[in-house]
Amino acid sequence: MNVIAEVYIAHPDLALTPTIRAVPEVSVQVVPHSGTDPETGMFFFLVEGESEALETFDAALEADHTVAESVLISESASTRIYRLSHPDGTKLLSPKTVEVGGLMLEAESDSTGWSVRLQLPDRESLTLLWEYCEEEGIAFELKQLYRQDEWTIGGVTGLTEAQEVALLLAYERGYFSEPRETSLEDLAEALDISPTAVGGRLRRGTAKLIEATFREDRGDQTDAR
The missing domain is CATH 1.10.10 (Arc Repressor Mutant, subunit A)
Structure with missing residues (x-):
């Protein structure tokens, strides 16, 4: 039976973490369909914030050691979409999530790391993710866990x-x-x-x-x- 897990993860080498910590006033979201494909090597991010904060975000992105290449795809007064690739050594959870048979439904910045919502085939796959993060030194804090067809913790909303x-x-x-x-x-x-x-x-x-x-x-x- 599928389970939904709300998890907080953090590590200095997680994708975009240096930028998130440098500019906590912006909100960063992974575009879900791209973030679950480990083969492409390209990830899309939706960034929301005030115009001044977005400029600061751009500067921080240039200095971010977890970003190999960044391309601004579209922008408005308060939002931007970037396509990014990451160098070797960047820590990513989505490829491991796919490897254990799961999907990363949502990932949103959380001032010092990422809040992610995962759909997994069972609790064993969640244990495998936790073990992977333990080996990689990634902080892994389970916030909520519920079955997809029977909500057992935290209600039915799926809110981060x-x-x-x-x-x-x-x-x-x-x-x-x-x-x-x-x-x-x-x-x-x-x-x-x-x-x-x-x-x-x-x-x-x-x-x-x-x-x-x-x-x-x-x-x-x-x-x-």
């Missing part, structure tokens, strides 16, 4: 810890109230990230909540319209 923290803080401080009692800037100050990054976490977290709550139960109704 960062998204859950942002949503809870926004709710508690009245961001969703009418009239609104706080702003993205206030939330960003409390979380020590940029307003753009907060907005991204709220959007992605809200989308996951809607998907988990309504999609399966209302799919037939939606199709019938």
Whole structure:
């Protein structure tokens, strides 16, 4: 039976870790379909942040020893997509995840490392990943673990810890109230990230909540319209 694992990983040689630590105010996400293919050697990253932070990110990327080549694919005022390749010696979890029969569903920067969501065939494969990280000196902290068809820990949402923290803080401080009692800037100050990054976490977290709550139960109704 498949399991979903929410894991925090950290190591100075993990992909993009030097840049993430140098510019914690931006949010970095691996584009999932590319991040699970160990054969291509190319990975795509979505970066969100204020324009000034994005410029700082570019400078940090140039000095990042885990990046062999970077290409800016597209950009807007607050987001950019990069295609990156990594030199030998860079530590990656996605190839090992594929090797044990799993998928990396999501990976998001977390100021000093990565929060990742993995789909794995069983608990044994999770143990193999933990052993691999132990051998490589990669910090590996299991946050949540649940079966795909029966949620046993942490509810049914599949939210990353960062998204859950942002949503809870926004709710508690009245961001969703009418009239609104706080702003993205206030939330960003409390979380020590940029307003753009907060907005991204709220959007992605809200989308996951809607998907988990309504999609399966209302799919037939939606199709019938």
